[in-house]
Amino acid sequence: MPRRSATDEAAFAAALARAREGDEAAFATVYRTVNPRLVGYLYGLVGHDADDVAAETWHDVVRGLSGFRGDGPAFRAWAATIARNRALDHLRRIKLRPRTTELEDAAADPPTERDSEGLxxxxxxxxxxxxxxxxxxxxxxxxxxxxxxxxxxxxxxxxxxxxxxxxxxxxxxxxxxxxxxxxxxxxxxxxx
Incomplete structure (x- = not known):
């Protein structure tokens, strides 16, 4: 994954501040920036259930966002902590109640401006x-x-x-x- 530039971090911090105040477009920017990496992290923990656990994570993030204080890296760490806790909860749940069938992944990534081959x-x-x-x-x-x-x-x-x-x-x-x-x-x- 490429490193973030200072400009990218500043833009993310500004979007994060607006999202904390309830700006939906700013929250969408925060989500689009963090979610792919968060899902990648969760995939390493829970496999194909990563999207479901990410949804639970974002639910908790939205509920606590107005009280969050910190910059972009602190937000990513906070979101990762929530994601890890949800992943561990998920793993405990499926250990108690194993699945009998594998569900197909139906989630589609949002369209991007990049070419399909590169993506x-x-x-x-x-x-x-x-x-x-x-x-x-x-x-x-x-x-x-x-x-x-x-x-x-x-x-x-x-x-x-x-x-x-x-x-x-x-x-x-x-x-x-x-x-x-x-x-x-x-x-x-x-x-x-």
Missing amino acids: ALENLSTAHALSLIAKLPRDQAEAVLLRVMLGLNAPMAAQVLGKRPGAVRTAAHRGLKRLAEHMRRTGGTEEK
Whole structure:
């Protein structure tokens, strides 16, 4: 995922401030900016149920948004904490009441101004990356997802996970090292 520029962060912070005041268009900007990364993070935690858990997360975000105080990175950390809590709740629920059938994913992404080919390639590479991250030990996978997908720094990711920043840095480093080794071994393709 590309890094955010200072201009992007400033525009996001302005949209966030307006969204806290009830501006629906500003909230849409906040949602479109954060949701794809949030769903990617959740996919690493709950798999194909990520969209459902994201919906629960956004419900909680909307309810608490007027009371939120902080900048863009703090908002992403706050949203990630809510998402993680919803994901853990979801995993406990399905453990108690396992599903008997797999539901088809019917959610469509909003249209973008980018070309379809580029979007398809990005989605394939994102799906491939998420499938590789899912094979990491849980602590490494979560650290990589929070640091890379959501762009959180180590202290914010540590806050989400309830760990020390050094532990998050180490887990992310080990996870990325494993991913790099896998990519070198397989030439970047999926092993059968």
